[in-house]
Amino acid sequence: MPSSRLSPRRELATATGDQRSSAETRPDAPGLLSIAAVERDTGLLKDTLRVWEKRYGFPQPLRDANGERIYPREQVERLRQIRRLMDQGHRPGKLFAASPTDFAALLVQSDAPAALPAEAQRMLGLLQASAADALRSALQERLQTLGLEDFVLHFAIPLSIAIGAAWARGEMEVAHEHLYTEQMQNLLRATINALPIRAGSPRVLLTTFPNELHSLGLLFAQALLASHGAACTSLGAQTPLEDIRKTAQNGGFDVILLSFSGAFPARAAFSGLRILAADLAPGTQIWAGGRHLADKPAVIDGVRYLAGMADTLLALQDWHATPPS
Amino acid sequence: MPSSRLSPRRELATATGDQRSSAETRPDAPGLLSIAAVERDTGLLKDTLRVWEKRYGFPQPLRDANGERIYPREQVERLRQIRRLMDQGHRPGKLFAASPTDFAALLVQSDAPAALPAEAQRMLGLLQASAADALRSALQERLQTLGLEDFVLHFAIPLSIAIGAAWARGEMEVAHEHLYTEQMQNLLRATINALPIRAGSPRVLLTTFPNELHSLGLLFAQALLASHGAACTSLGAQTPLEDIRKTAQNGGFDVILLSFSGAFPARAAFSGLRILAADLAPGTQIWAGGRHLADKPAVIDGVRYLAGMADTLLALQDWHATPPS
DNA sequence: GCATCTTGTTTGTCTAGGACAAATCTGGAT
DNA sequence: ATCCAGATTTGTCCTAGACAAACAAGATGC
Missing domain, CATH: 1.10.1240.10 (Methionine synthase domain)
Known part of the structure; x- marks a missing residue:
C-alpha cells in the first residue's frame, strides 16, 4: 500500500543524488560521522576517503562494532581544510607530507586577507x-x-x-x-x-554544467546582469549539456552564461563549450565564467571568457556596443 | 602556485557532496551515461546500481573500452520510474518481478490524476x-x-x-x-x-534533517506561514541535527518546523525528533511535516505532526489560540 | 478480531584490494 | 623561454563478499 508523498522532492534529487539510508546520517552519536556523512560534509567520495587512508595514512577513522569507519569531528574538519586547499590548486600529496607548521601557514595564507569592508x-x-x-x-x-x-x-x-x-x-x-x-x-x-527589463538588452540564459554547484555565484552574475536591464533566465546549477543546448535553441537567447568553479576540470569545460558552441544559432554568444579557464583559454568561436565577476559587466557593455543582430 | 577561486561554492558542497571527477560527467557521448552520472540523475548510489545489476539483472549497462559501465538513456529513464515508485512505498523486488503490463499500470496509477486546475x-x-x-x-x-x-x-x-x-x-x-x-x-x-510580520506571531525556524532535500516543499510551508504574519527563518535543507539544536536555542524561536519526505526513514526521524525535543527551551514547539510520519506518530512531548501542507495553518491557528508564552 | 512477538527474506550500504586512465610534474631538447 | 616525452600522482571504477536494518508473514496471546 504505497503512501503518497506530499510534495515533489525531485528538483534536488536531480542535482545531488538523494540517498536513502539511515545509518550514514543517524542523528545520534554526537561527534562521530559515518563515511557517507563525511562524503556529504566534505564533498570527498567514499572511494577517495578510503584510498587516502591507505595511501597517506590520513584520515584514520575509528571502527564501530561492525568494523565500519567512524570519523571523529576533528578529522572531518581537517579534511575540509585539505579540500579547501586543493580547490586552490594544491595537490594532496604535498599537503599530507607538509609539516603541521607549513600546513598552518598555507591555511593562513589562503584566507584572502583581502580588504573586507x-x-x-x-x-x-x-x-x-x-x-x-x-x-x-x-x-x-x-x-x-x-x-x-x-x-x-x-x-x-x-x-x-x-x-x-x-x-x-x-x-x-x-x-x-x-x-x-x-x-x-x-x-x-x-x-x-522587481527589476525592469531594458529594451534592447540581451536575453541571457544562465546555468552551470553537471557537477558544477556553485549556486550563489550564478545568482551574483544574474544580479549584475539584471541590474543593467538584461533579461535573465536561470536554470540553476547542474544542467545536462544536452538540456542546455535544447533550451538555448528554443528560447531564442542572445547569450548563454556558464559558470565554472575551480574544481571543475578545465578539459571537460572546454570540451563541453566546444560542443555547445558548435550548433549555436547565429548571433548567439557564450560567456564562460571561472578564473582558471581564463588563464589559458582554448580559442573557441563564439565563446568569451570572463576572468572575474566584474568582467560580466564588461561583456555586457561590449554586447551593447556591437549587437550581433 | 594555487590559483584562487572567484566565489565560494561551499553552501552547496555541504548539502550535496560536490564531486570532482571528469569522467562521470564528460559532456560528450550523447545518450550514454557513466555510473556516476546515473547516480546523480537518479539518486541511486553506485553501490545500489551495481548490486541491482547482479541481483535482478537490471539495469544492464554496456561496457566501454575499459570495462566501465555505460548506461543508455532509456535504462536511466526506467531507473527513474522505479525510483519514483519506490518513493511511494513499492519494493524493488516486486517492481523488477512485475510484468511490463503491471508495471505500466502502477505507473499510471501513481500519477495522481488529482484535479489539476x-x-x-x-x-x-x-x-x-x-x-x-x-x-x-x-x-x-x-x-x-x-x-x-x-x-x-x-x-x-x-x-x-x-x-x-x-x-x-x-x-x-x-x-x-x-x-x-x-x-x-x-x-x-x-x-x-515583502510580507509584514504581524505582532504576536510566532518566530518559526524551518529546515530539514540531513538527507532531506526537498527544498521547494520547505519554501511552500514558509510561504503559508509568512502569509499569516509569522516571522520565518529558513535554513534550507540538510542541516545537521546538532546545528539545528544550537540555532534554535540561540535564536529564541517559538516553533521549529521540520519537513520529511517519504524517502526519509521514519525511525531516524523519530529518533532525531526525540533528541531535539529533549532539550528544548520551555514553550518551544516542534512541528514535524511528512505524511508518513503522521500515520503512526511516536508520541513525543513538544512535537506536533502535520499530515499535509494545510495542517501547517491549523497548527498556526492553534498556536495563536493558546500561546505557550 | 486486534495487538505483540518471532522468524525468514529482502535490500542497501559497507568492506577489501586491485587496476587503470587522466592530470600533473619533471627534465631534456629545441 | 617554449614544447614534448616520460615518470608520477591521483581519482574513480571494478569485483566479490558480508551484515544489519527494514520489511512481510506467520504464530501466539488477550
Whole structure:
C-alpha cells in the first residue's frame, strides 16, 4: 500500500543524488560521522576517503562494532581544510607530507586577507550569533545604500569569500552558512524579480554544467546582469549539456552564461563549450565564467571568457556596443 | 602556485557532496551515461546500481573500452520510474518481478490524476515549451489572483506534483524542472520577503534533517506561514541535527518546523525528533511535516505532526489560540 | 478480531584490494 | 623561454563478499 508523498522532492534529487539510508546520517552519536556523512560534509567520495587512508595514512577513522569507519569531528574538519586547499590548486600529496607548521601557514595564507569592508566584518559577527533578523535587515540596508551592482561586487562577493574561509577554519557551523545563503538568496531574488527589463538588452540564459554547484555565484552574475536591464533566465546549477543546448535553441537567447568553479576540470569545460558552441544559432554568444579557464583559454568561436565577476559587466557593455543582430 | 577561486561554492558542497571527477560527467557521448552520472540523475548510489545489476539483472549497462559501465538513456529513464515508485512505498523486488503490463499500470496509477486546475495544465505546456518569460508572468498573475495562501495550497502544490509525475514519465527534461523550480523560487521568495510580520506571531525556524532535500516543499510551508504574519527563518535543507539544536536555542524561536519526505526513514526521524525535543527551551514547539510520519506518530512531548501542507495553518491557528508564552 | 512477538527474506550500504586512465610534474631538447 | 616525452600522482571504477536494518508473514496471546 504505497503512501503518497506530499510534495515533489525531485528538483534536488536531480542535482545531488538523494540517498536513502539511515545509518550514514543517524542523528545520534554526537561527534562521530559515518563515511557517507563525511562524503556529504566534505564533498570527498567514499572511494577517495578510503584510498587516502591507505595511501597517506590520513584520515584514520575509528571502527564501530561492525568494523565500519567512524570519523571523529576533528578529522572531518581537517579534511575540509585539505579540500579547501586543493580547490586552490594544491595537490594532496604535498599537503599530507607538509609539516603541521607549513600546513598552518598555507591555511593562513589562503584566507584572502583581502580588504573586507567594515560592515561585512560586522555581518560575520551577526551570522555567528545566528541573528537572522538583524542580518536580514543589515543586508537590506547595505543593498539600499550601495545599489545592486556595488552591493554584489564590493560587498556580497568579498563577504562570501570570507565566510568560506571562516568555515574552513572551523569558526562557522553549517547552519550559519545555510542561514547566510538563504538570506542572500531571498534578498537578491526579490530584487532581481522587481527589476525592469531594458529594451534592447540581451536575453541571457544562465546555468552551470553537471557537477558544477556553485549556486550563489550564478545568482551574483544574474544580479549584475539584471541590474543593467538584461533579461535573465536561470536554470540553476547542474544542467545536462544536452538540456542546455535544447533550451538555448528554443528560447531564442542572445547569450548563454556558464559558470565554472575551480574544481571543475578545465578539459571537460572546454570540451563541453566546444560542443555547445558548435550548433549555436547565429548571433548567439557564450560567456564562460571561472578564473582558471581564463588563464589559458582554448580559442573557441563564439565563446568569451570572463576572468572575474566584474568582467560580466564588461561583456555586457561590449554586447551593447556591437549587437550581433 | 594555487590559483584562487572567484566565489565560494561551499553552501552547496555541504548539502550535496560536490564531486570532482571528469569522467562521470564528460559532456560528450550523447545518450550514454557513466555510473556516476546515473547516480546523480537518479539518486541511486553506485553501490545500489551495481548490486541491482547482479541481483535482478537490471539495469544492464554496456561496457566501454575499459570495462566501465555505460548506461543508455532509456535504462536511466526506467531507473527513474522505479525510483519514483519506490518513493511511494513499492519494493524493488516486486517492481523488477512485475510484468511490463503491471508495471505500466502502477505507473499510471501513481500519477495522481488529482484535479489539476486548468491554468496549471496550461502552465505545464508553457514549461515544456521552455517559455520562461510566459511562465514567469503566468505564475505571477495566478499569485495575484489567488493570493499567496490559495496559490500555494491549490495551485503550486498540485502543479509541482504533476510536474514530478510528468518527469518520471519521461515527458519532461531536467532543464524544464530546473526552470520551474527557479521561477517558483523567485516568485515565492520575493513575495515572502515583502510580507509584514504581524505582532504576536510566532518566530518559526524551518529546515530539514540531513538527507532531506526537498527544498521547494520547505519554501511552500514558509510561504503559508509568512502569509499569516509569522516571522520565518529558513535554513534550507540538510542541516545537521546538532546545528539545528544550537540555532534554535540561540535564536529564541517559538516553533521549529521540520519537513520529511517519504524517502526519509521514519525511525531516524523519530529518533532525531526525540533528541531535539529533549532539550528544548520551555514553550518551544516542534512541528514535524511528512505524511508518513503522521500515520503512526511516536508520541513525543513538544512535537506536533502535520499530515499535509494545510495542517501547517491549523497548527498556526492553534498556536495563536493558546500561546505557550 | 486486534495487538505483540518471532522468524525468514529482502535490500542497501559497507568492506577489501586491485587496476587503470587522466592530470600533473619533471627534465631534456629545441 | 617554449614544447614534448616520460615518470608520477591521483581519482574513480571494478569485483566479490558480508551484515544489519527494514520489511512481510506467520504464530501466539488477550
